[in-house]
Amino acid sequence: MTINDYFEKLTTKINPSDLEGISTKINFDLKGKEMHLVVNDGAISANEGLADEAEVSITAKEEDLLSIIQGETNPMMAMMMGKIKISNPGAMMKYAKILGLM
Numbered sequence: 001m002t003i004n005d006y007f008e009k010l011t012t013k014i015n016p017s018d019l020e021g022i023s024t025k026i027n028f029d030l031k032g033k034e035m036h037l038v039v040n041d042g043a044i045s046a047n048e049g050l051a052d053e054a055e056v057s058i059t060a061k062e063e064d065l066l067s068i069i070q071g072e073t074n075p076m077m078a079m080m081m082g083k084i085k086i087s088n089p090g091a092m093m094k095y096a097k098i099l100g101l102m
Contacts, residue, residue, distance in 0.1 A: 003062050006069055007035060007046035010099065016042040018098055026095065027057040030065060037099075056095070057087040069100055 019042050027050045028035045036051040037044060050057075058065070064083040067073040075096070078084040086092045092101075 001066060001070065003030060003033065003035075003066060006066070006100075007037075010037070011044050011046050014044055014098060019044060022095075024056070024091075024095070025051040025054040026099075027051055027054040028065070029057065029059040030062040031060070033062060039095075055088060056092045058084065058092075059087075060084040075101055 019039055021041060022039050023041060024039050026037045026039070028037075029050065034048065034050045036047050036049065036054060038047065038051065060068075060078075060083060064073065064078060068075050068078055068084065073083070075084070079086065079089075095101075
């Protein structure tokens with residue numbers, strides 16, 4: 001799986017009812033690749049670049065994020081080891097399960 005596969009599957013795989021009432025932007029700074037997700041009341045889209053006023057920003061190497069997504073690395077351990085940085089961990093907890101990060 002590549003990071004592009006992850007974003008593509010994410011936008012088609014998530015049940016829209018799981019996103020009802022959610023309106024947010026999430027940035028992914030993957031050390032050379034920048035993406036952001038826009039979630040708006042039942043719809044999700046992946047876009048290149050970083051969004052202004054994102055609620056959460058995730059910074060990691062692409063391979064470290066993929067390791068978390070694939071269940072090979074525990075997300076909490078990755079944070080403690082500095083492999084992933086999350087700007088707003090409290091908000092991220094609301095979205096982690098939907099995004100497949102837990």
